[in-house]
Amino acid sequence: MTDQVYKTDALIAEDIDAYLVAHQNKSLLRFITCGSVDDGKSTLIGRLLYDSKMIFEDQLAQLEADSKKQGTQGQEIDFALLVDGLAAEREQGITIDVAYRFFATEKRKFIVADTPGHEQYTRNMVTGASTADLAVILIDARKGVLTQTRRHSYLANLIGIKNIVLAVNKMDLVDYDQATYDQIVADYTTFAKDIGIDDFVAIPISGFKGNNITGPSDNTKWYTGPSLMQHLESVELNQNADQETAFHMPVQWVNRPNLDFRGFAGKIASGVIHPGDEVRILPSGKTSHIDRIVTFDGDKDAAFAGESVTLTLKDEVDCSRGQVISNAKSPLEVADQFEATLVWMDENEMIPGRAYVLKIGAQTVSATVAQPKYQVNVNTLEQTATKTLDLNAIGIANITTDRSIPFAAYAENRELGGFILVDKMTNATVAAGMINFALRRAQNIHWQATDIAREHHSEMKHQKPAVLWMTGLSGSGKSTIANIVEKKLARMNRHTFLLDGDNVRHGLNKDLGFTDADRVENIRRVGEVAKLMTDAGLIVITAFISPFRSERDMVRSMMQPGEFVEVFIDTPLAEAEKRDVKGLYAKARSGQLKNFTGIDSPYEAPDAPEIRIDTTSMTPDEAADLIIARLIP
């Protein structure tokens, strides 16, 4: 037990009130430990918990028993068992991806994000690091700087952790040799510079023996720097830096208990605010002044980055959830196209062109991701070309949102530049993203308003434009029915255009294949064409398998309300296969045709189509009449 802990004990016993005053003023440091199983990470965390007296007698008794039974340290206490008991959890088939541990010392409270295991390492480490102020990179002194050290350091830097500690562990196993340590630090320095880490603190430690953990060690007299704990207790926090920049607060909640009070609640992402300060509401750009800073404990003269507050404004300006209250003189940028770094976190690969839900600050928008510019190999740091991003892949890609959003570059502020992508169908969080910068394009290309409006086009044709979107399996009868519908409409003097899947692939989309990503792009382009045609006043009839709900919904969202009519040509797979008009099912079954919908690529039937056609109970002609009757009542 070190002196420090003894003093705490004495203070608790003798003067609890003095202790409480001292301890309620502690600050909070969140950190992540990065290392592989063999680096002694669990032992180190266990040691920190033990040395800061976070282990109780019953837990210690259990630990001693477990150490004898399954420990790897002979008769000595195996601290690693304390933290994860991974063996037991593996037996039960329980996985830990990110676990959080807590301890406190005289000066600070600590939250450690612990991400064990090699599998899913990128996803887990990025998740744990996203809330960390500091990263401890563990190196086994016997092995030196390894591939995994590079990976951990790259990820810590990517996620914007400014405080890096290089803990050279297992010094006891290299006889506390200074030359070994110096060599490792020199190797790491060269590498760190290459990836943009300018500064780090190196400490020689032994988690197992407890050297340089809480205090100086007699075994490393040549080392004069702080112990790990001393460094963790004294390092400056990111949050202080956030207070030095301009004020920004995403609005989470508009508080309206009665007609006389309208408060904007949120957590301040950066800067400081006072009553009377001029602010700008983004993206609208309206300005006002702060009237009051309202809290349960009374009004405040100032509020700081990191605090959750409620602000009132002097003027009645529009402001709702997702908007940002910004310093009027240096407001956030607003844009709808960005270059971003993405960390893919889902089993299903990223699909360029598909619409995902993007959440940034308190705002949720729809966003599409373009084909990545490149992906980064986290082990070699090489950049390679790619069409998509798989689980744990890191890539750079352009992102387009369906409306303009206020943001800061991630490098400037994590809370204003970090976002997540959510799959619209499964609701899974599929990616973490970091905005690098807005694309100039977005600011310089404006929508050109034309004098002849879409209403004019449709009035001249005496018809209401619409898209009759036929979806269904190959061979379900889409093209046949679409063709009859068009002929009937033509006889009724309606101006129509039929976009057929096969035909479009001969021209506009001849560069596309049948992978999921290409299918999405195929539908996106057809949607854009259909949209232009409705602007021209036409009734557009399309016949595409369009197997994915998300893309059909994407096209729906591109159209004016009510103009998209989803027609589900419902033919059971067995029936379509029996018909096999083009002989494609036979080819797919024999393996000559890959990615064939219904065979080795999924078809997602519509949940609530405007029209459902059961082709087993009506003829194509009857189907066409039904569709027209619904379109033109």
Next chain:
Amino acid sequence: MDKKQLTHLERLEAESIHIMREVAAEAEKPVMLYSVGKDSAVMLHLAKKAFYPAPPPFPLLHVDTTWKFKAMYDLRAKAAKDAGMELLVYQNPEAKEKGINPFDHGSLHTDMWKTEGLKQALDKYGFDAAFGGARRDEEKSRAKERIFSFRTASHRWDPKQQRPELWNLYNARKTKGESMRVFPLSNWTELDIWQYIHLEGIEIVPLYFSAPRPTVERDGLILMVDDDRFPLAEGEKPVMRSIRFRTLGCYPLTGAVESEAKTLPEVIQEMLLTTTSERQGRAIDKDQTASMELKKQQGYF
């Protein structure tokens, strides 16, 4: 420019308030589970702060086992009234009808009153997000649970299918029938809770403070005889002991500790100098290894 070093409690408070506001904004029908314990007291206090000057925009729900300490029922009504919130009390009618109790039915008691009762209550009112006061430092399976913990339509938790939780961005999206349990106190420790109660002057059940109370000792646990429903063994007589509780559940399942700590600083002092972990006083965790994880998968909070 002026700066302010936030204390650990100020950062935890800001984080919890942020979480509550996210739920209020994104859930269709949120509810706050209220168990009358110290963690619930802190959670309720934070909710008042998050939405001040309005009252919190959701009701309190107590899933009642009918076997709580009398002192807990007294505080329950008062706390809801003070906060200006609606209090819903739910008791599983089947458990009531069958007379399920902790003396005769063992773990079935927790299962029927708490796990089943909670599921029934959430279904009955159609709540799609429920705040709970659980903390990650309580035990292993909590340590890895997300702040926004997603549940299937049958209330099951799948530890392998948890959504990654990055920065302070919470994915609250779900389809109809699915729900979320949200833990705004995830990053608080037992000491944080006590310090915060002390600092903010939050009212808690007097059972947390030491007083002479009638007790019996069983299987190494000191149990308080709270009313005449406590079946005494032959020849067993309640003994007055100076005791308090570190954690409050159903009175026959919660063990007391012998103590002289009558004030909050004394309680904190005792806690800091103590040598056993908090949940040791609860019988529920000892049934089997990883019992909490299993219970949670079945729908226990």
